[in-house]
Amino acid sequence: MSNLYLCAPQMEDxxxxxxxxxxxGVAIRTVKSFLSKIPSVVSGADIVQWLMKNxxxxxxxxxxxxxxLIAAHGYxxxxxxxxxxxxxxxTLYRFQSPYxxxxxxxxxxxxxxxxYLCKRTMQNKARLELADYEAxxxxxxxxxxxxxWEFIFMQAEAxxxxxxxxxxxxxxxxxxQERAFWDVHRPVPGCVNTTEMDIRKCRREKNPHRVKKSVxxxxxxxxxxxxxxxxxxxxxxxxTKEDVQKEITFLNIQLDRHxxxxxxVADSLMTYTExxxxxxxxxxxxxxxxxxxxxxxxxxxxxxxxxxSQQRVKKWGFSLEEALKDPAGRDQFxxxxxxxxxxxxxxxxxxxxxxxxxxxxxxxxRAQEIWQEFLAEGAPSSINLDSHSYELTSQNLKDxxxxxxxxxxxxxxxxxxxxxxxxxxxxxxxxxxxxxxxxQPADTEQGRRxxxxxxxxxxxxxxxxxRLTGLMQSS
Amino acid sequence: xxxxxxxxxxxxxxxxxITAARKxxxxxxxxxxxxxxxxxxxxxxxxxxxxxGHLAKIYAMHWSTDSKLCVSAxxxxxxxxxxxxxxxxxxxxxxKSSWVMTCAYAPSGNLVACGGLDNMCSIYNLKxxxxxxxxxxxxxxHTGYLSCCRFISDTEIIxxxxxxxxxxxxxxxxxxxxVFAGHQGDCMSLAVAPDFxxxxxxxxxxTAKLWDIREGTCRQTFGGHESDVNAIGFFPNGNAVxxxxxxxxxxxxxxxxxxxxxxxxxxxxxxxVTSLAPSLSGRLILxxxxxxxxxxxxxxxxxxVGVLAGHDNxxxxxGVSADGMACCTGSWDSFLKIWx
Numbered sequence: 001m002s003n004l005y006l007c008a009p010q011m012e013d014x015x016x017x018x019x020x021x022x023x024x025g026v027a028i029r030t031v032k033s034f035l036s037k038i039p040s041v042v043s044g045a046d047i048v049q050w051l052m053k054n055x056x057x058x059x060x061x062x063x064x065x066x067x068x069l070i071a072a073h074g075y076x077x078x079x080x081x082x083x084x085x086x087x088x089x090x091t092l093y094r095f096q097s098p099y100x101x102x103x104x105x106x107x108x109x110x111x112x113x114x115x116y117l118c119k120r121t122m123q124n125k126a127r128l129e130l131a132d133y134e135a136x137x138x139x140x141x142x143x144x145x146x147x148x149w150e151f152i153f154m155q156a157e158a159x160x161x162x163x164x165x166x167x168x169x170x171x172x173x174x175x176x177q178e179r180a181f182w183d184v185h186r187p188v189p190g191c192v193n194t195t196e197m198d199i200r201k202c203r204r205e206k207n208p209h210r211v212k213k214s215v216x217x218x219x220x221x222x223x224x225x226x227x228x229x230x231x232x233x234x235x236x237x238x239x240t241k242e243d244v245q246k247e248i249t250f251l252n253i254q255l256d257r258h259x260x261x262x263x264x265v266a267d268s269l270m271t272y273t274e275x276x277x278x279x280x281x282x283x284x285x286x287x288x289x290x291x292x293x294x295x296x297x298x299x300x301x302x303x304x305x306x307x308x309s310q311q312r313v314k315k316w317g318f319s320l321e322e323a324l325k326d327p328a329g330r331d332q333f334x335x336x337x338x339x340x341x342x343x344x345x346x347x348x349x350x351x352x353x354x355x356x357x358x359x360x361x362x363x364x365x366r367a368q369e370i371w372q373e374f375l376a377e378g379a380p381s382s383i384n385l386d387s388h389s390y391e392l393t394s395q396n397l398k399d400x401x402x403x404x405x406x407x408x409x410x411x412x413x414x415x416x417x418x419x420x421x422x423x424x425x426x427x428x429x430x431x432x433x434x435x436x437x438x439x440q441p442a443d444t445e446q447g448r449r450x451x452x453x454x455x456x457x458x459x460x461x462x463x464x465x466x467r468l469t470g471l472m473q474s475s
Numbered sequence: 476x477x478x479x480x481x482x483x484x485x486x487x488x489x490x491x492x493i494t495a496a497r498k499x500x501x502x503x504x505x506x507x508x509x510x511x512x513x514x515x516x517x518x519x520x521x522x523x524x525x526x527x528g529h530l531a532k533i534y535a536m537h538w539s540t541d542s543k544l545c546v547s548a549x550x551x552x553x554x555x556x557x558x559x560x561x562x563x564x565x566x567x568x569x570x571k572s573s574w575v576m577t578c579a580y581a582p583s584g585n586l587v588a589c590g591g592l593d594n595m596c597s598i599y600n601l602k603x604x605x606x607x608x609x610x611x612x613x614x615x616x617h618t619g620y621l622s623c624c625r626f627i628s629d630t631e632i633i634x635x636x637x638x639x640x641x642x643x644x645x646x647x648x649x650x651x652x653x654v655f656a657g658h659q660g661d662c663m664s665l666a667v668a669p670d671f672x673x674x675x676x677x678x679x680x681x682t683a684k685l686w687d688i689r690e691g692t693c694r695q696t697f698g699g700h701e702s703d704v705n706a707i708g709f710f711p712n713g714n715a716v717x718x719x720x721x722x723x724x725x726x727x728x729x730x731x732x733x734x735x736x737x738x739x740x741x742x743x744x745x746x747x748v749t750s751l752a753p754s755l756s757g758r759l760i761l762x763x764x765x766x767x768x769x770x771x772x773x774x775x776x777x778x779x780v781g782v783l784a785g786h787d788n789x790x791x792x793x794g795v796s797a798d799g800m801a802c803c804t805g806s807w808d809s810f811l812k813i814w815x
Contacts, residue, residue, distance in 0.1 A: 010745045055743050065784065066743055069766050192788050196807070199592065200576060200622060200637065200661065201703075244482040250657075250693060251489035257695075259500045260731035265714070266508035269729075269736075269757070270775060272712050276756035281800045281815065283515060283758060291560075292523045292801055292815050300542075303798065321670075357583075357628050360647045402630070403689055 008073075008103045015075045018050055019095050026050050031092065039169050041079060041092040048088045064088050072194045073102055077180035082131060082188045084180070094173065100181040102195075108185050111152065112215045114141040116182060118156035119163075128175065133189050159216055181215070275318055279311070287311075306331065313433045320413070320421045324349075336429045337420060344381035345412050345420065348374045352405045367400035375408070385411055497734045505727070505736040509775040515758060518771050518781030520802065526557050526811035528564055533805035534591075535623075535792045539580045542796035546587045547805055548578035554589050556601065559803065559813050568599055568608050574620075581626040586611065586646075588632060590621030596634045598646055612649045616642060623664040627671055627688070635662035641676050643688060653691040657684060663705050668713045675716050677704030683718050685730060697728040699735045706751045706762070710774075717760055717774075719748030725762050727774065739772045741779055750792045755799025763790030769804055783814055 018025050026046045031038045044067075051063040067086030070076055076093045077084055086093070100106070117138040120128045130138065145152055163171060187193045278284050287309075291297045302309060308328045316323035316332075323329040330350070337343035351370050358366055374383045375393065385393070389411050396404035424430055531551035538545045544565065546556050552573030556566040574592035581587065590596040596614040603609055619638030626632050627643075631652070635641045641655040641662055660679030667674045673694070677683045683704055685695040697716065706719035715736070716728045725739040725748055739760065746765035753760050753774070760772040761783070769790055771781035788807035795802050802814045 057743055061784075062743065062782070065766070065768065066745075069746070192808075199574065200620060200663065241479055241482060244479070244486055247486050248482065248489060251486060251493065253692070254695060254733070255489060255493050255496065257733060259496050259733050260729075261500045261502050262505070262729075262732050262734075262736065263503035263508060265729045265732045266503060266505045266736065269505070269710070269715065270509060270512065272710075272714075273756050273758040273775065276711070277758055279799070280754050280756035280758060281798075282518060282520070282754045282802075283756065286800070290800065290815065292813065299800075300798075357630070359630065360645075406689060 008101075011070055011073065011075060012101065012103060014051075014055070015070065015095065017054065018047065024054070028095075037169075038079065038092065038172075040173050041094055044078075044087040044089055044091045044093055047076065047086060047093060060088060072184075072192060074100065074180055074184035074194075077176070077183065079176055082179075082183050083191055084183055084187075094176055094180075096180055097174075097177045100177060102184075106181075106185065106213075106215070107195075108182075108215050110141060111145070111148075111218060113137070113182065113186055114145055114152045115155045115159060115216050115218070116178070117141065118152060119159045122156060122160050123163075127172075131188075137186065155216060155218055279315065308433065310434060310436050313430070316430070317425055317434070320417045323421070323424075332429055332433065333421075333424055336424045336427050339429070340420075340423075342420060344374060344383050345416050347381060348383050349409060349412055349416070352409045355405065356402045358402070363402055364400045367397060367404055370405065371397055383408075383412060384415070493733075497732075500732055501734075505775065506777070512775055514776045514778050515773045515780050518759065520771075520781065520783055520814040522785050522812045522814055523801070524559055524562050524813040526555075526559060526562055526813070527809075528555055528567070529553065529809045529811075531809060532788075532807040533791055533809060533811060534575060535577045535589075536794055536803055536805040536811060537578055537580045538794045538796045538803065539584050540582050540797050541584060542798040542800060544580070544584070545794070545796075545803055545811075546578050546580050547792075547811055548575040548589050548591075549809065550574065551809075554578055554587060554599070556587065557811070559801070559811075566601060566608050570597070577621055577623045579624045579626055579632070581629055583629050585629055586626065588624050588626065590624055590634065592620050594618065594620060594636070594638075596621055596624050596632065596644070598632070612646055614642075614644045614646075614649060614651075616651050619661065622662055625665055625667050625674070627667060633665060633667065633674055633688070635665040635676050637661040639678065639680075641665060641674070641686065643691075653688075655684075655686050655691065655693065657693045657696075658682070660703070663703060664707050666708045666716075668709055669711065670713055673713075675707050675709065677707035677718050677720075679703040681720070683707055683716060683728065685716070695730065695733060697726075697735065699726055699728075699738075700724070702747070705747065705749055708751055708753055710753060711755065711757045717751060717753060719751040719762050721747035723747055723764075725751060725760060725772065737777050739777050739779075741770075744770065749790060752793050752795040752802065754795055761793055761795065761802055763793045763804060765789050767806070769793060769802075783812075785812055785814075786810065 017023065019028065021027060026042045028040055028042050031041055047067055048060060048063045051057055051067055052060060057063045064086055071084045071086045074084065075096050077096060079092050079094050117130065117134055120130060142149060166174065185195055281290060286299055288298050289296050291299050306328045312326065316326060316329045323333055334343055334346055337346050355366050355370060373379055374381050385408055389407050393405060393408045529549035529551055531549050533547055533549045536545055536547040543558060543560050544556060545559050546554060548554050550573055552570045554568040554570060555564050558565050570589065572591060572593040575589050576591035578587060578589040585602045586598055586600055588596055588598045594615065594617045597610050598612040599608050600611040601608055617634065617636040617638050619636045621634055621636055623635040624632055630646050632644050632646055633641060639658045639660060639662060642651050643653040645652050658676065658678040658680050662676050662678045665674055665676045673685055673687055675683055675685050681698060681700045681702060681704060683697045684693050687694055700718065700720040700722055702721035704718050704720050708717050710717060714730055716730065717725060719725045723740065723744050723746060727736045728734065729736050744764065748762050748764055750763040751760060758774055760774050761769055762772065763769045767786050767788060767790060769783035770779050773780045783804065786804065786806035786808050790804050790806050792805040793802065800815060803811055805811045
């Protein structure tokens, strides 16, 4: 059984309601056709209408999709086709008998299928003639079950006898329902088999008391193969004292955490998305063009270059993380710090990032080099760490690993964030790039202010332009 | 009262306190906070490329950080590295076991990994000296199927398994560094935080857990789903977690508020979520479902703003490229599609 076990109740609820004529369901009627009558049918269009009205679906395509899903799982079926989809027209459909519903956990064996195909050949009716793929299946099964074919033949005969006793109109309905059942479990080649299971969920017995039952009441002769994916499930054992103690420790850690107010985190999420929406190609336009649509790779070339666009430079101002993510951002920040003769923090941070990617054999040496350069007494690029962090790092270096400087790196990052990063954003190096202006030798306060005005105006314009494009794309 | 009883009572009391602490910060809801924001306009994406070549169900795909190459794994026993722009196959790697369930691309672009019913994570070197792609390491220790794997770097990888644990491996030595145990059900998927310090896992015990990679501990657990959590992802800034479940819903959990903020559901969606990915800004959540479609959600307003319909069978995996330009879907119909 597929993962359908979860959505089956919802689908079955819909299917029950749709058939309930007294409670606003579709009209199920008998349709006259040439010399005969077609009992108990409904048109595809009626089903689509009902779905739209009763499930508040505005788009007919969505209703058709849902209807086809319900059909694919076998709850409704076209009376003159093996392919289980829903069409929004006069095509006639019938409802499946609850006996055959997927929630009954059917996993019919090939013996049942053989009996079914066999009995269809025994009855001289045009509507029961085998389709090509069914004839092929029957031939295959005859070869596979060569030894017990006599038994299968007898079972088929017995079924035909039982069927003959039923009322003619009832038989038409039952035959079609039976065929629809097999269309689900032995689908037409090329059709989706909705009974296929995700192999990860296969072994977990959701219905442990499920007994493999035959559609035709054939006793299980013990020859049914176990599913090929048979892994012993995890034995569930009773929790021990240790387990509960572990849980208590974990719960205490959780409780110790400081919870931030929902209003604050909501604000934070909204601010972030607002900032980045202009960079989100799914929501905003892309300059000069989206390479996937225009086949013009200029956008990618620009992103890869160390000569960044104003839009890219603007991102560096969102957070230190964003600035360091961009190689050009790292370059410019470093350049600024070097001009201030305070580049040791960033160089330390970069060295530690690099250390984390080194092959194991180089780690020890490299870690020692970093210590010597930045932290040892008299280090040439001495960085400022608090005594606690210094002690911890010193300890770690006794057995150097890729993450020996984790604590120190975090401290230095916080330092840069609160100090040099802010200065960087105010610096000429950054502002020049942001405002895309050439460096003025005599840079006055007034000069900067005018440029800022120009920038605000131009950014405002370009943002409006982008929003418009974005709207047009998504309308 | 026996010691066991006392301990149980203590645990229950702590759980109540945590619930109370979470309630105490509920001064608003995301819905209320975002009330003034208009829903994102209808998102209509088209298939730009179809990657054909697999012969059976595709179970997993992962983008390379260059936003052009991607790797996919199929039950036809092949791992294919695609140049999705040209639709050419860069590598077609035959696997020892065809029951593959996951694949991953290393951030460096040098390695790919995969695993499945063989309970192992196999690492392949794409940039070998003689040009041939060979198995570099086989990481074996899990006692259940490998459901997901993600590289931290060329030297470390995290795996999740049907044995209810996740493991951090050292690829060079091929050994386990840390075992993350705590889930009470099969771990179905994992995602690494943008700062590489944490990762989250979704499991069949209906919860998602946040783990500290270096400490090896579980920091937070998020419940609320009514069935298996199949898919999980980080919000782009790492402060929130998005989950997708067999209960047909997706949920957003905030790490700092330690609770669920919103649920993405619709009465006409009845099938389980198989996979999900946020857009670059995080404003959109793209989720693949059992009913062959991908639904696009406005993350803040919890409204469906688009549908990607084009696959003829279940959408089993989805990924948004690092530059946010394209979304790739993989399906049981054996095709991968690139959308934007």
